[in-house]
Amino acid sequence: MLSLLLAAEVAKCGAAIGAGLAVIGAGIGIGRIGGQAMDAMARQPEEQPKLLSSMIIAAALVEGVAFFAIIIALLAIVM
Amino acid sequence: MKKIKLKQFFFIFVMLFTLAPVTVSARQNIDVGNILWGHIKDSYDWHITKIGKTPVIIHLPVIVKSSTGWHVFSSSRFSEVKNTNGNRPGPYGLYIKSADAKSHPGKIMEMVNGNEVRPLDISITKTVCVLFIDAILLLICVLVPARWCRHHKWDDSAPKGFTGLMHMFIMSIYHDVVKSTMTDREAVVYGPWLMTCFFFIFLANLMGVVPFPPGGGNLTGNITCTFFLGITTFIITNVTGSKEYWKSIFWPKVPLWLKCPVPLMPFIELFSIITKPLALMIRLFANMLAGHAIALSFAAMIFIMFNISENAVVDAAAGTGMTVVSIAMSIFMMLLEILVCYIQALVFTMLSAVFIHLAHEKSEPKAETVKA
Numbered sequence: 415m416l417s418l419l420l421a422a423e424v425a426k427c428g429a430a431i432g433a434g435l436a437v438i439g440a441g442i443g444i445g446r447i448g449g450q451a452m453d454a455m456a457r458q459p460e461e462q463p464k465l466l467s468s469m470i471i472a473a474a475l476v477e478g479v480a481f482f483a484i485i486i487a488l489l490a491i492v493m
Numbered sequence: 494m495k496k497i498k499l500k501q502f503f504f505i506f507v508m509l510f511t512l513a514p515v516t517v518s519a520r521q522n523i524d525v526g527n528i529l530w531g532h533i534k535d536s537y538d539w540h541i542t543k544i545g546k547t548p549v550i551i552h553l554p555v556i557v558k559s560s561t562g563w564h565v566f567s568s569s570r571f572s573e574v575k576n577t578n579g580n581r582p583g584p585y586g587l588y589i590k591s592a593d594a595k596s597h598p599g600k601i602m603e604m605v606n607g608n609e610v611r612p613l614d615i616s617i618t619k620t621v622c623v624l625f626i627d628a629i630l631l632l633i634c635v636l637v638p639a640r641w642c643r644h645h646k647w648d649d650s651a652p653k654g655f656t657g658l659m660h661m662f663i664m665s666i667y668h669d670v671v672k673s674t675m676t677d678r679e680a681v682v683y684g685p686w687l688m689t690c691f692f693f694i695f696l697a698n699l700m701g702v703v704p705f706p707p708g709g710g711n712l713t714g715n716i717t718c719t720f721f722l723g724i725t726t727f728i729i730t731n732v733t734g735s736k737e738y739w740k741s742i743f744w745p746k747v748p749l750w751l752k753c754p755v756p757l758m759p760f761i762e763l764f765s766i767i768t769k770p771l772a773l774m775i776r777l778f779a780n781m782l783a784g785h786a787i788a789l790s791f792a793a794m795i796f797i798m799f800n801i802s803e804n805a806v807v808d809a810a811a812g813t814g815m816t817v818v819s820i821a822m823s824i825f826m827m828l829l830e831i832l833v834c835y836i837q838a839l840v841f842t843m844l845s846a847v848f849i850h851l852a853h854e855k856s857e858p859k860a861e862t863v864k865a
Contacts, residue, residue: 467669470836471839471840471843474776474836474837474839474840475840477776477780478772478775478776478779478780478840479772481775481776481779481780481783482772482775482776482779484779484783485775485778485779
Protein backbone atom coordinates (compact mmCIF):
# COMPACT_ATOMS: atom_id res chain seq x y z
CA MET A 415 0.00 0.00 0.00
CA LEU A 416 2.81 2.41 0.92
CA SER A 417 4.64 1.66 -2.33
CA LEU A 418 1.52 2.86 -4.14
CA LEU A 419 2.26 6.34 -2.82
CA LEU A 420 5.58 6.41 -4.65
CA ALA A 421 4.12 5.64 -8.05
CA ALA A 422 4.42 8.46 -10.57
CA GLU A 423 0.88 7.82 -11.70
CA VAL A 424 -0.38 8.97 -8.32
CA ALA A 425 0.98 12.40 -9.26
CA LYS A 426 -1.18 12.36 -12.38
CA CYS A 427 -4.21 11.35 -10.33
CA GLY A 428 -3.52 14.16 -7.88
CA ALA A 429 -3.08 16.63 -10.73
CA ALA A 430 -6.41 15.68 -12.27
CA ILE A 431 -8.22 16.00 -8.93
CA GLY A 432 -6.52 19.34 -8.30
CA ALA A 433 -7.58 20.67 -11.69
CA GLY A 434 -11.16 19.61 -10.99
CA LEU A 435 -11.16 21.39 -7.63
CA ALA A 436 -9.78 24.53 -9.26
CA VAL A 437 -12.61 24.47 -11.77
CA ILE A 438 -15.15 24.22 -8.94
CA GLY A 439 -13.70 27.37 -7.40
CA ALA A 440 -13.69 29.26 -10.70
CA GLY A 441 -17.24 28.16 -11.51
CA ILE A 442 -18.62 29.32 -8.17
CA GLY A 443 -16.72 32.61 -8.33
CA ILE A 444 -17.67 33.56 -11.87
CA GLY A 445 -21.25 32.39 -11.29
CA ARG A 446 -21.58 34.74 -8.32
CA ILE A 447 -20.06 37.62 -10.31
CA GLY A 448 -22.50 37.02 -13.17
CA GLY A 449 -25.48 36.72 -10.86
CA GLN A 450 -24.78 39.93 -9.01
CA ALA A 451 -24.09 41.72 -12.29
CA MET A 452 -27.52 40.54 -13.51
CA ASP A 453 -29.13 41.93 -10.34
CA ALA A 454 -27.41 45.26 -10.80
CA MET A 455 -28.33 45.48 -14.47
CA ALA A 456 -31.96 44.73 -13.64
CA ARG A 457 -32.02 47.49 -11.04
CA GLN A 458 -30.41 50.10 -13.33
CA PRO A 459 -30.78 49.19 -17.02
CA GLU A 460 -29.18 52.47 -18.12
CA GLU A 461 -25.83 51.50 -16.52
CA GLN A 462 -25.73 48.22 -18.42
CA PRO A 463 -22.57 48.82 -20.57
CA LYS A 464 -20.47 49.87 -17.57
CA LEU A 465 -21.69 46.93 -15.52
CA LEU A 466 -21.02 44.54 -18.38
CA SER A 467 -17.39 45.60 -18.80
CA SER A 468 -16.78 45.51 -15.03
CA MET A 469 -18.24 42.02 -14.91
CA ILE A 470 -15.99 40.82 -17.74
CA ILE A 471 -12.89 42.22 -16.04
CA ALA A 472 -13.73 40.69 -12.67
CA ALA A 473 -14.43 37.35 -14.34
CA ALA A 474 -11.08 37.48 -16.15
CA LEU A 475 -9.26 38.10 -12.86
CA VAL A 476 -10.97 35.16 -11.13
CA GLU A 477 -10.26 32.98 -14.13
CA GLY A 478 -6.60 33.98 -13.91
CA VAL A 479 -6.36 32.47 -10.45
CA ALA A 480 -8.01 29.26 -11.64
CA PHE A 481 -5.55 29.06 -14.52
CA PHE A 482 -2.70 29.30 -12.04
CA ALA A 483 -3.98 26.07 -10.48
CA ILE A 484 -4.26 24.49 -13.94
CA ILE A 485 -0.61 25.29 -14.63
CA ILE A 486 0.47 23.69 -11.36
CA ALA A 487 -1.57 20.61 -12.24
CA LEU A 488 0.07 20.44 -15.69
CA LEU A 489 3.48 20.71 -14.07
CA ALA A 490 2.59 17.86 -11.72
CA ILE A 491 1.71 15.67 -14.70
CA VAL A 492 4.70 16.55 -16.82
CA MET A 493 7.39 16.62 -14.12
CA MET B 494 -36.72 29.30 -58.52
CA LYS B 495 -33.46 28.60 -60.31
CA LYS B 496 -31.41 30.54 -57.73
CA ILE B 497 -32.85 28.50 -54.83
CA LYS B 498 -32.08 25.22 -56.59
CA LEU B 499 -28.48 26.31 -57.15
CA LYS B 500 -28.02 27.06 -53.44
CA GLN B 501 -29.39 23.68 -52.39
CA PHE B 502 -27.25 21.86 -54.94
CA PHE B 503 -24.17 23.73 -53.75
CA PHE B 504 -24.98 22.82 -50.13
CA ILE B 505 -25.24 19.11 -50.93
CA PHE B 506 -22.02 19.30 -52.95
CA VAL B 507 -20.16 20.86 -50.03
CA MET B 508 -21.57 18.31 -47.57
CA LEU B 509 -20.17 15.51 -49.76
CA PHE B 510 -16.71 16.83 -48.85
CA THR B 511 -17.25 15.55 -45.33
CA LEU B 512 -16.79 12.04 -46.76
CA ALA B 513 -13.43 12.90 -48.32
CA PRO B 514 -11.22 11.62 -45.46
CA VAL B 515 -12.65 8.11 -45.93
CA THR B 516 -10.51 7.69 -49.02
CA VAL B 517 -7.35 8.25 -47.00
CA SER B 518 -7.03 4.88 -45.27
CA ALA B 519 -8.86 2.36 -43.14
CA ARG B 520 -6.88 2.44 -39.93
CA GLN B 521 -4.22 4.96 -39.00
CA ASN B 522 -3.16 5.76 -35.50
CA ILE B 523 -3.84 9.44 -34.97
CA ASP B 524 -1.43 10.74 -32.36
CA VAL B 525 -3.43 13.69 -30.99
CA GLY B 526 -0.84 14.51 -28.36
CA ASN B 527 1.80 14.85 -31.04
CA ILE B 528 -0.40 17.10 -33.20
CA LEU B 529 -1.17 19.34 -30.22
CA TRP B 530 2.40 19.65 -28.95
CA GLY B 531 3.76 20.03 -32.47
CA HIS B 532 1.65 23.13 -33.01
CA ILE B 533 2.24 24.67 -29.61
CA LYS B 534 5.91 23.89 -29.01
CA ASP B 535 8.89 25.58 -30.57
CA SER B 536 11.03 23.86 -33.20
CA TYR B 537 14.02 24.52 -35.45
CA ASP B 538 12.08 24.06 -38.71
CA TRP B 539 8.61 25.01 -39.83
CA HIS B 540 6.42 22.16 -41.11
CA ILE B 541 3.93 23.76 -43.45
CA THR B 542 2.15 20.89 -45.09
CA LYS B 543 2.58 17.60 -46.89
CA ILE B 544 2.05 17.54 -50.67
CA GLY B 545 1.55 13.87 -51.55
CA LYS B 546 4.39 12.10 -49.79
CA THR B 547 6.91 14.94 -49.57
CA PRO B 548 6.63 17.28 -46.60
CA VAL B 549 7.03 21.00 -47.22
CA ILE B 550 9.36 22.29 -44.54
CA ILE B 551 11.10 25.62 -44.16
CA HIS B 552 14.48 24.99 -42.52
CA LEU B 553 15.22 27.90 -40.22
CA PRO B 554 18.74 29.12 -39.46
CA VAL B 555 20.53 27.85 -36.38
CA ILE B 556 22.85 30.27 -34.57
CA VAL B 557 24.80 28.69 -31.71
CA LYS B 558 27.94 29.45 -29.74
CA SER B 559 29.26 26.06 -28.75
CA SER B 560 32.63 25.13 -27.28
CA THR B 561 34.12 25.42 -30.78
CA GLY B 562 32.96 28.99 -31.42
CA TRP B 563 30.06 30.63 -33.26
CA HIS B 564 28.25 28.56 -35.90
CA VAL B 565 25.50 29.70 -38.26
CA PHE B 566 23.91 27.08 -40.49
CA SER B 567 20.56 25.83 -41.74
CA SER B 568 18.70 23.32 -39.60
CA SER B 569 18.49 21.03 -42.64
CA ARG B 570 22.03 19.88 -41.73
CA PHE B 571 20.58 17.97 -38.80
CA SER B 572 19.77 14.48 -40.09
CA GLU B 573 16.17 13.36 -40.17
CA VAL B 574 17.28 9.86 -39.12
CA LYS B 575 17.63 9.49 -35.35
CA ASN B 576 20.67 7.72 -33.93
CA THR B 577 20.61 5.10 -31.19
CA ASN B 578 19.78 7.57 -28.39
CA GLY B 579 16.85 9.02 -30.33
CA ASN B 580 18.84 12.22 -31.00
CA ARG B 581 19.29 13.80 -34.43
CA PRO B 582 23.01 14.33 -35.08
CA GLY B 583 24.29 17.36 -36.92
CA PRO B 584 27.47 19.31 -37.76
CA TYR B 585 30.18 20.49 -35.33
CA GLY B 586 29.33 17.76 -32.84
CA LEU B 587 25.91 19.21 -32.09
CA TYR B 588 22.70 17.20 -31.97
CA ILE B 589 19.00 17.81 -31.34
CA LYS B 590 17.73 15.83 -28.38
CA SER B 591 14.72 13.59 -28.88
CA ALA B 592 11.29 14.91 -27.98
CA ASP B 593 10.84 12.29 -25.23
CA ALA B 594 14.01 13.16 -23.35
CA LYS B 595 13.77 14.01 -19.66
CA SER B 596 15.70 17.26 -19.82
CA HIS B 597 15.82 19.80 -22.70
CA PRO B 598 13.65 17.80 -25.13
CA GLY B 599 13.93 19.00 -28.72
CA LYS B 600 16.84 21.38 -28.03
CA ILE B 601 20.34 21.52 -29.51
CA MET B 602 22.90 19.97 -27.17
CA GLU B 603 26.60 19.22 -27.30
CA MET B 604 28.79 16.55 -25.69
CA VAL B 605 31.69 18.25 -23.89
CA ASN B 606 34.03 15.97 -21.91
CA GLY B 607 31.29 13.39 -21.52
CA ASN B 608 28.75 15.90 -20.12
CA GLU B 609 25.77 17.10 -22.05
CA VAL B 610 25.98 20.85 -22.30
CA ARG B 611 23.51 23.29 -23.81
CA PRO B 612 25.39 25.81 -26.02
CA LEU B 613 24.38 29.48 -26.20
CA ASP B 614 21.49 29.19 -28.61
CA ILE B 615 20.08 32.27 -30.33
CA SER B 616 18.66 30.51 -33.38
CA ILE B 617 15.78 31.85 -35.40
CA THR B 618 13.26 29.20 -34.35
CA LYS B 619 9.61 28.98 -35.32
CA THR B 620 8.44 31.14 -32.42
CA VAL B 621 11.02 33.81 -33.27
CA CYS B 622 9.79 33.79 -36.88
CA VAL B 623 6.21 34.22 -35.70
CA LEU B 624 7.40 37.08 -33.48
CA PHE B 625 8.95 38.84 -36.47
CA ILE B 626 5.81 38.31 -38.56
CA ASP B 627 3.57 39.63 -35.78
CA ALA B 628 5.80 42.66 -35.22
CA ILE B 629 5.82 43.58 -38.93
CA LEU B 630 2.05 43.08 -39.15
CA LEU B 631 1.51 45.22 -36.06
CA LEU B 632 3.68 48.03 -37.42
CA ILE B 633 1.75 47.97 -40.70
CA CYS B 634 -1.64 47.90 -38.94
CA VAL B 635 -0.83 50.85 -36.69
CA LEU B 636 1.56 53.08 -38.64
CA VAL B 637 -0.30 53.10 -41.95
CA PRO B 638 -3.56 54.42 -40.42
CA ALA B 639 -1.44 56.87 -38.42
CA ARG B 640 -0.28 58.49 -41.66
CA TRP B 641 -3.83 59.78 -42.08
CA CYS B 642 -3.15 62.16 -39.21
CA ARG B 643 -0.20 63.67 -41.04
CA HIS B 644 -2.25 64.67 -44.07
CA HIS B 645 -5.43 65.86 -42.34
CA LYS B 646 -6.29 68.56 -39.83
CA TRP B 647 -7.80 67.62 -36.51
CA ASP B 648 -11.26 68.91 -37.34
CA ASP B 649 -11.63 67.11 -40.68
CA SER B 650 -14.38 64.50 -40.92
CA ALA B 651 -13.53 61.09 -39.54
CA PRO B 652 -11.65 58.57 -41.72
CA LYS B 653 -13.41 55.58 -43.24
CA GLY B 654 -12.51 51.95 -43.83
CA PHE B 655 -9.59 50.23 -42.12
CA THR B 656 -8.09 53.57 -41.08
CA GLY B 657 -11.35 54.50 -39.35
CA LEU B 658 -11.50 51.12 -37.63
CA MET B 659 -7.97 51.44 -36.25
CA HIS B 660 -8.55 55.03 -35.14
CA MET B 661 -11.72 53.97 -33.30
CA PHE B 662 -10.01 50.99 -31.71
CA ILE B 663 -6.91 52.88 -30.60
CA MET B 664 -8.88 55.81 -29.18
CA SER B 665 -11.28 53.50 -27.33
CA ILE B 666 -8.36 51.76 -25.61
CA TYR B 667 -6.61 55.06 -24.90
CA HIS B 668 -9.68 56.64 -23.32
CA ASP B 669 -11.17 53.66 -21.51
CA VAL B 670 -8.01 52.04 -20.21
CA VAL B 671 -5.11 54.50 -20.12
CA LYS B 672 -6.72 57.85 -19.46
CA SER B 673 -9.36 56.56 -17.07
CA THR B 674 -6.84 54.99 -14.67
CA MET B 675 -3.96 57.47 -14.86
CA THR B 676 -3.52 61.19 -14.58
CA ASP B 677 -2.95 63.08 -17.81
CA ARG B 678 0.76 63.55 -17.22
CA GLU B 679 1.31 59.84 -16.50
CA ALA B 680 -0.80 58.91 -19.52
CA VAL B 681 1.59 60.82 -21.77
CA VAL B 682 4.66 59.08 -20.35
CA TYR B 683 3.39 55.50 -19.94
CA GLY B 684 0.70 55.51 -22.65
CA PRO B 685 3.12 54.22 -25.34
CA TRP B 686 4.07 51.12 -23.34
CA LEU B 687 0.47 50.32 -22.44
CA MET B 688 -0.84 50.76 -25.96
CA THR B 689 1.99 48.68 -27.40
CA CYS B 690 1.24 46.03 -24.78
CA PHE B 691 -2.42 45.85 -25.71
CA PHE B 692 -2.04 45.75 -29.48
CA PHE B 693 0.89 43.39 -29.48
CA ILE B 694 -0.85 40.91 -27.15
CA PHE B 695 -4.12 41.18 -29.08
CA LEU B 696 -2.47 40.59 -32.45
CA ALA B 697 -0.26 37.76 -31.16
CA ASN B 698 -3.26 36.06 -29.55
CA LEU B 699 -5.28 36.32 -32.75
CA MET B 700 -2.47 35.00 -34.93
CA GLY B 701 -2.10 32.01 -32.65
CA VAL B 702 -5.76 31.09 -32.51
CA VAL B 703 -7.03 31.82 -36.04
CA PRO B 704 -5.11 29.59 -38.50
CA PHE B 705 -3.87 32.11 -41.08
CA PRO B 706 -2.08 29.94 -43.67
CA PRO B 707 1.34 31.52 -44.11
CA GLY B 708 2.20 33.25 -40.85
CA GLY B 709 0.04 31.99 -38.01
CA GLY B 710 1.71 30.47 -35.00
CA ASN B 711 1.77 30.25 -31.25
CA LEU B 712 3.48 33.22 -29.59
CA THR B 713 1.70 34.26 -26.40
CA GLY B 714 1.21 30.62 -25.49
CA ASN B 715 4.96 30.53 -24.90
CA ILE B 716 5.83 31.45 -21.35
CA THR B 717 9.04 33.26 -22.28
CA CYS B 718 7.06 35.80 -24.32
CA THR B 719 4.62 36.55 -21.50
CA PHE B 720 7.55 36.49 -19.05
CA PHE B 721 9.15 39.36 -20.96
CA LEU B 722 5.92 41.37 -20.96
CA GLY B 723 5.48 40.80 -17.20
CA ILE B 724 9.11 41.67 -16.44
CA THR B 725 8.89 44.92 -18.40
CA THR B 726 5.78 45.99 -16.49
CA PHE B 727 7.57 45.02 -13.26
CA ILE B 728 10.64 47.09 -14.17
CA ILE B 729 8.61 50.12 -15.27
CA THR B 730 6.47 50.02 -12.11
CA ASN B 731 9.32 49.68 -9.66
CA VAL B 732 12.07 51.73 -11.26
CA THR B 733 9.81 54.76 -11.77
CA GLY B 734 8.00 54.36 -8.47
CA SER B 735 7.80 57.45 -6.31
CA LYS B 736 9.35 57.75 -2.85
CA GLU B 737 5.92 57.43 -1.24
CA TYR B 738 5.47 54.10 -3.02
CA TRP B 739 8.67 52.62 -1.62
CA LYS B 740 7.92 54.09 1.77
CA SER B 741 4.51 52.45 1.79
CA ILE B 742 6.19 49.09 1.13
CA PHE B 743 8.93 49.19 3.73
CA TRP B 744 7.17 51.26 6.38
CA PRO B 745 3.42 51.02 5.66
CA LYS B 746 0.81 52.95 7.63
CA VAL B 747 -0.14 50.02 9.86
CA PRO B 748 0.05 49.49 13.64
CA LEU B 749 3.63 49.31 14.96
CA TRP B 750 3.52 45.71 16.07
CA LEU B 751 3.04 44.58 12.45
CA LYS B 752 6.28 46.11 11.27
CA CYS B 753 8.76 46.67 14.09
CA PRO B 754 10.24 43.55 15.76
CA VAL B 755 9.20 41.14 13.02
CA PRO B 756 8.57 42.95 9.68
CA LEU B 757 5.38 41.12 8.73
CA MET B 758 3.74 43.76 6.55
CA PRO B 759 6.91 44.81 4.70
CA PHE B 760 7.56 41.17 3.87
CA ILE B 761 4.02 40.71 2.56
CA GLU B 762 4.28 43.92 0.54
CA LEU B 763 7.60 42.83 -0.98
CA PHE B 764 6.10 39.48 -1.88
CA SER B 765 3.13 41.19 -3.52
CA ILE B 766 5.45 43.28 -5.73
CA ILE B 767 6.61 40.04 -7.30
CA THR B 768 3.33 38.16 -7.46
CA LYS B 769 1.42 40.89 -9.26
CA PRO B 770 3.43 40.72 -12.53
CA LEU B 771 3.75 36.96 -12.07
CA ALA B 772 -0.04 36.64 -12.04
CA LEU B 773 -0.26 38.84 -15.15
CA MET B 774 2.20 36.59 -16.95
CA ILE B 775 0.62 33.28 -15.97
CA ARG B 776 -2.93 34.47 -16.65
CA LEU B 777 -2.09 35.37 -20.26
CA PHE B 778 0.03 32.28 -20.86
CA ALA B 779 -2.48 29.81 -19.45
CA ASN B 780 -5.46 31.36 -21.23
CA MET B 781 -3.69 31.22 -24.57
CA LEU B 782 -2.28 27.72 -24.09
CA ALA B 783 -5.67 26.34 -23.09
CA GLY B 784 -7.34 28.11 -26.01
CA HIS B 785 -4.93 26.73 -28.58
CA ALA B 786 -5.23 23.23 -27.13
CA ILE B 787 -9.03 23.38 -27.29
CA ALA B 788 -9.11 24.69 -30.85
CA LEU B 789 -6.69 22.00 -32.03
CA SER B 790 -8.46 19.21 -30.12
CA PHE B 791 -11.80 19.91 -31.72
CA ALA B 792 -10.22 19.76 -35.15
CA ALA B 793 -8.31 16.57 -34.28
CA MET B 794 -11.53 14.92 -33.07
CA ILE B 795 -12.68 14.65 -36.68
CA PHE B 796 -9.57 12.73 -37.66
CA ILE B 797 -9.84 10.41 -34.69
CA MET B 798 -13.43 9.50 -35.49
CA PHE B 799 -12.58 8.78 -39.12
CA ASN B 800 -10.14 6.12 -37.96
CA ILE B 801 -12.05 4.70 -35.04
CA SER B 802 -12.65 1.16 -36.29
CA GLU B 803 -11.49 -1.45 -38.83
CA ASN B 804 -14.68 -1.29 -40.85
CA ALA B 805 -14.66 1.45 -43.50
CA VAL B 806 -18.42 1.99 -43.40
CA VAL B 807 -18.49 2.51 -39.63
CA ASP B 808 -15.56 4.86 -40.08
CA ALA B 809 -17.43 6.93 -42.64
CA ALA B 810 -20.60 7.10 -40.53
CA ALA B 811 -18.81 8.00 -37.32
CA GLY B 812 -16.57 10.46 -39.11
CA THR B 813 -19.37 12.25 -40.92
CA GLY B 814 -21.52 12.51 -37.82
CA MET B 815 -18.61 13.73 -35.77
CA THR B 816 -17.63 16.26 -38.42
CA VAL B 817 -20.96 18.04 -38.10
CA VAL B 818 -20.74 18.09 -34.29
CA SER B 819 -17.10 19.05 -34.29
CA ILE B 820 -17.53 21.91 -36.74
CA ALA B 821 -20.44 23.30 -34.76
CA MET B 822 -18.44 23.07 -31.52
CA SER B 823 -15.33 24.45 -33.23
CA ILE B 824 -17.16 27.53 -34.49
CA PHE B 825 -18.53 28.18 -31.03
CA MET B 826 -15.15 27.63 -29.35
CA MET B 827 -13.29 29.78 -31.90
CA LEU B 828 -15.71 32.68 -31.40
CA LEU B 829 -15.23 32.32 -27.66
CA GLU B 830 -11.46 32.20 -28.18
CA ILE B 831 -11.49 35.46 -30.15
CA LEU B 832 -13.41 37.07 -27.29
CA VAL B 833 -10.87 35.65 -24.82
CA CYS B 834 -8.00 37.07 -26.91
CA TYR B 835 -9.47 40.55 -26.64
CA ILE B 836 -10.35 40.22 -22.95
CA GLN B 837 -6.91 38.92 -21.97
CA ALA B 838 -5.14 41.74 -23.79
CA LEU B 839 -7.52 44.23 -22.13
CA VAL B 840 -7.01 42.77 -18.63
CA PHE B 841 -3.21 42.74 -19.03
CA THR B 842 -3.17 46.37 -20.12
CA MET B 843 -5.67 47.51 -17.50
CA LEU B 844 -3.79 45.86 -14.65
CA SER B 845 -0.46 47.24 -15.88
CA ALA B 846 -2.01 50.72 -15.97
CA VAL B 847 -3.35 50.30 -12.43
CA PHE B 848 0.03 49.07 -11.10
CA ILE B 849 1.92 51.94 -12.73
CA HIS B 850 -0.61 54.47 -11.42
CA LEU B 851 -0.43 53.04 -7.89
CA ALA B 852 3.36 53.40 -7.92
CA HIS B 853 3.03 57.14 -8.55
CA GLU B 854 0.71 58.02 -5.67
CA LYS B 855 1.41 61.44 -4.34
CA SER B 856 1.06 61.85 -0.60
CA GLU B 857 -2.05 63.70 0.56
CA PRO B 858 -1.51 67.26 1.67
CA LYS B 859 -1.41 67.53 5.44
CA ALA B 860 -4.67 68.74 6.95
CA GLU B 861 -4.26 72.08 8.66
CA THR B 862 -5.80 72.68 12.02
CA VAL B 863 -7.62 75.97 12.24
CA LYS B 864 -7.16 77.83 15.46
CA ALA B 865 -10.52 78.83 16.81
